[in-house]
Amino acid sequence: MGDDFILITEGLRKEYMGFVAVNGVDLQVRRGSIHALIGPNGAGKTTVFNLLTRFQAPTAGRIVYKGRDITRERPADVARQGMVRSFQISAVFPNLTVRENVRVALQRKLGTSFHFWKSDASLRVLHERAEELLAAVDLEAYQDTVAVELPYGRKRALEIATTLALEPELMLLDEPTQGMGHEDVGRVVELIRRVSAGRTILMVEHNLSVVANLSHRITVLARGSVLAEGPYAEVSKDPAVLEAYIGAPE
Amino acid sequence: MSGTGIHEPRTLIRMGVITPRRKAIFFAVMAGLGALAPFAVYPVFLMNVLCMALFASAFNLLLGYTGLLSFGHAAFLGSAGYVTGHALKVWGWPTEAGILLGTLVATVLGLVIGGLAIRRSGIYFAMITLGFAQMIYFVAVQLPFTGGEDGLQGIPRGKALGLFPLEGRYAMYYFVYVVFLLGFYVIxxxxxxxxxxxxxxxxxxxxxxLSLxxxxxxxxxxAFVISAGLAGLAGATKAVVLQFETLTDVHWHKSGEVVLMTLLGGMGTVMGPSAGALIVVAMENYLSGFGDWVTVIIGCVFVVGVLAFRRGFVGEAARLLKSFPI
Incomplete structure (x- = not known):
C-alpha cells in the first residue's frame, strides 16, 4: 500500500466520559479518489472529522497522513501539510468581503502574516489569484460583496474557494450540500467534481444521491464503528447498512 | 459577532464615499485640530483625553479587531504609570527613558497575562484578565514604592530630549500629542x-x-502584547502629565471605563475609541459639580448611547455618511 493511500487511520477511538463516540475506526483513503463517509445521525462522522484534523484529540489509535504519523500534531500544522477541512455550518468570515475571505487563505504563503508594521497594500499581489479562484466557483461578480450578504449556496461556494486557495492535497468536506435547495445541490456537486481533479476528497454527506453520484468509495459508520466499506453499488445492497438506515426487519 | 456592522466603513470605501484622498484630508484636519486645541481648551484636560484615547484605542485593537474582551486592561495602564513615576522620581531617569521603561514593563506583563488568558475564550478570558488585574491591584496596594493609598506623588516631568523643560503647559501638551500620534499610528x-x-x-x-x-x-x-504595551504607554505618559500615580489607574473601574469608552465611540472603528474617551473624560471633568451624580449621569449616557447607537457614535456616523454620500 504505502503511497496508494493518502490517509490511513488505525483503531481510531474517542471516548467522552464513558461514552464511546468513535470506536476503532480503520479508514483508508486512496489518493486521488472521492471518498464518502456516511451513516445515520450520531454515527460519529463529524467526530471522525474532528479527530482527523486534530480539532479533537483521539483517546486511542493512529492517524497517518502521507506516510507520516500526525496523531499528536496541532490543527494548524495539519492544515499547513495540505489537509484542509470545511465545516458543517458554512464557514465564511461573515463581515469580510468575498475577496478578502479568499485572500486571508492566500496570504499565509507570503510569510508576512505576523508583520503588523507592514501596509496591507502588500496584499494586493494576491488579488489576481483570488480572482481566479472566485471565477472557478462562479463568484467573480461578487468580489466586493460582504460574505454575510451572500445566499447560502454561494457561501458554500465561497468556502470551497477559500479551501482551494490553500491548494490542499486532501480536502475534508463536512456535509457540503446540507440545507441546500435543489439547484444549489447540483451546482455544488459539479463544483466538487471539478475541484477533485488532482486531489483527494473525503466528505461526510447525508444526501445519498450526491454520494452515489460523486464518490468512488464509501465507508458506512454506525454507532462509532465501520459497518461496511466499498463502492456505492455494493454498499447500498449490504443488509447491515440497510438495517442501520431503515431499522431491523421485525 | 456577525451583523455588528463592523464592515460599514469599508462599505463606504467601496461606494467611493471614502477615498484615499478624503481619508488623508480627514486625518490632516484632525491632526491640525489636535495641534491647535490647547489654545482653545484647557491643556491638562486635553492631555488627559489624549492619554485615555490612546488607552481606549489600544484596548479596541483587542475588542474590536480580534474579538477579545479583556477586563483587566487597567493593570497595564497603572503598572506602567507606577514604574515610570518611580524611575523619574527616585532614579532620576530622563522622561523618555522612564516612559519607555513603563511601556516595557506593561509589554512584559502583557506577555505573561496574555500568555495564560488566551488559552480560554469569551467570559473565561475576561475573568482571567480581571483576576490578574486584581492581583496587580493588590500588589500596588502592598508594595512600599507605590505609596499605597496615598499614591506616588511629586513625579517630575523632566525635559523632553534633555533640552526642553516640560513644566509649561504647552510644551507638555505637544510632548503628549507626539506620543499619542506615535501610538495611534502603531495601532x-x-x-x-x-x-x-x-x-x-x-x-x-x-x-x-485555525483550519486555514x-x-x-x-x-x-x-495582539494582546501590542495592546498591553500601548496601554502602558498611555499610562506612563499620563503619570508624567498629572505628576502622580494612584490606585485609581489599577482599579477595575478603569478596566470597565475603557470598555465603556470603546463601545460608546464605536468598537472596531479607528476613531471610535478616541471619540468615546473624549466624551467620557469630558463628562467626568465638566460635570464634576454634580458630585457623585456624575457616575449616574455617565451610566445613563452609556445606556442611552448603546441602545440608540448600537455601532457607537463613530460607527453610526459612518452609516449616516453612507445614506448621504458627500
Whole structure:
C-alpha cells in the first residue's frame, strides 16, 4: 500500500466520559479518489472529522497522513501539510468581503502574516489569484460583496474557494450540500467534481444521491464503528447498512 | 459577532464615499485640530483625553479587531504609570527613558497575562484578565514604592530630549500629542497590516482561521502584547502629565471605563475609541459639580448611547455618511 493511500487511520477511538463516540475506526483513503463517509445521525462522522484534523484529540489509535504519523500534531500544522477541512455550518468570515475571505487563505504563503508594521497594500499581489479562484466557483461578480450578504449556496461556494486557495492535497468536506435547495445541490456537486481533479476528497454527506453520484468509495459508520466499506453499488445492497438506515426487519 | 456592522466603513470605501484622498484630508484636519486645541481648551484636560484615547484605542485593537474582551486592561495602564513615576522620581531617569521603561514593563506583563488568558475564550478570558488585574491591584496596594493609598506623588516631568523643560503647559501638551500620534499610528498600522487581516479573520470565525493553518493563539498573543504595551504607554505618559500615580489607574473601574469608552465611540472603528474617551473624560471633568451624580449621569449616557447607537457614535456616523454620500 504505502503511497496508494493518502490517509490511513488505525483503531481510531474517542471516548467522552464513558461514552464511546468513535470506536476503532480503520479508514483508508486512496489518493486521488472521492471518498464518502456516511451513516445515520450520531454515527460519529463529524467526530471522525474532528479527530482527523486534530480539532479533537483521539483517546486511542493512529492517524497517518502521507506516510507520516500526525496523531499528536496541532490543527494548524495539519492544515499547513495540505489537509484542509470545511465545516458543517458554512464557514465564511461573515463581515469580510468575498475577496478578502479568499485572500486571508492566500496570504499565509507570503510569510508576512505576523508583520503588523507592514501596509496591507502588500496584499494586493494576491488579488489576481483570488480572482481566479472566485471565477472557478462562479463568484467573480461578487468580489466586493460582504460574505454575510451572500445566499447560502454561494457561501458554500465561497468556502470551497477559500479551501482551494490553500491548494490542499486532501480536502475534508463536512456535509457540503446540507440545507441546500435543489439547484444549489447540483451546482455544488459539479463544483466538487471539478475541484477533485488532482486531489483527494473525503466528505461526510447525508444526501445519498450526491454520494452515489460523486464518490468512488464509501465507508458506512454506525454507532462509532465501520459497518461496511466499498463502492456505492455494493454498499447500498449490504443488509447491515440497510438495517442501520431503515431499522431491523421485525 | 456577525451583523455588528463592523464592515460599514469599508462599505463606504467601496461606494467611493471614502477615498484615499478624503481619508488623508480627514486625518490632516484632525491632526491640525489636535495641534491647535490647547489654545482653545484647557491643556491638562486635553492631555488627559489624549492619554485615555490612546488607552481606549489600544484596548479596541483587542475588542474590536480580534474579538477579545479583556477586563483587566487597567493593570497595564497603572503598572506602567507606577514604574515610570518611580524611575523619574527616585532614579532620576530622563522622561523618555522612564516612559519607555513603563511601556516595557506593561509589554512584559502583557506577555505573561496574555500568555495564560488566551488559552480560554469569551467570559473565561475576561475573568482571567480581571483576576490578574486584581492581583496587580493588590500588589500596588502592598508594595512600599507605590505609596499605597496615598499614591506616588511629586513625579517630575523632566525635559523632553534633555533640552526642553516640560513644566509649561504647552510644551507638555505637544510632548503628549507626539506620543499619542506615535501610538495611534502603531495601532492604525497594525489594523491595516497583513497581521491585522489575520486578526479580523480570527474575530470573524476562529475555527475557520485555525483550519486555514493559522495558529490563532499566537496571533492573539501578539495582539494582546501590542495592546498591553500601548496601554502602558498611555499610562506612563499620563503619570508624567498629572505628576502622580494612584490606585485609581489599577482599579477595575478603569478596566470597565475603557470598555465603556470603546463601545460608546464605536468598537472596531479607528476613531471610535478616541471619540468615546473624549466624551467620557469630558463628562467626568465638566460635570464634576454634580458630585457623585456624575457616575449616574455617565451610566445613563452609556445606556442611552448603546441602545440608540448600537455601532457607537463613530460607527453610526459612518452609516449616516453612507445614506448621504458627500
Amino acid at each position: 492604525y498600522r497594525t489594523i491595516h497590516s497583513p497581521f491585522g487581516h489575520v486578526l479580523r479573520s480570527i474575530r470573524e470565525n476562529e475555527p475557520r482561521a 493553518g493559522y495558529d490563532v493563539d499566537r496571533y492573539k498573543l501578539v
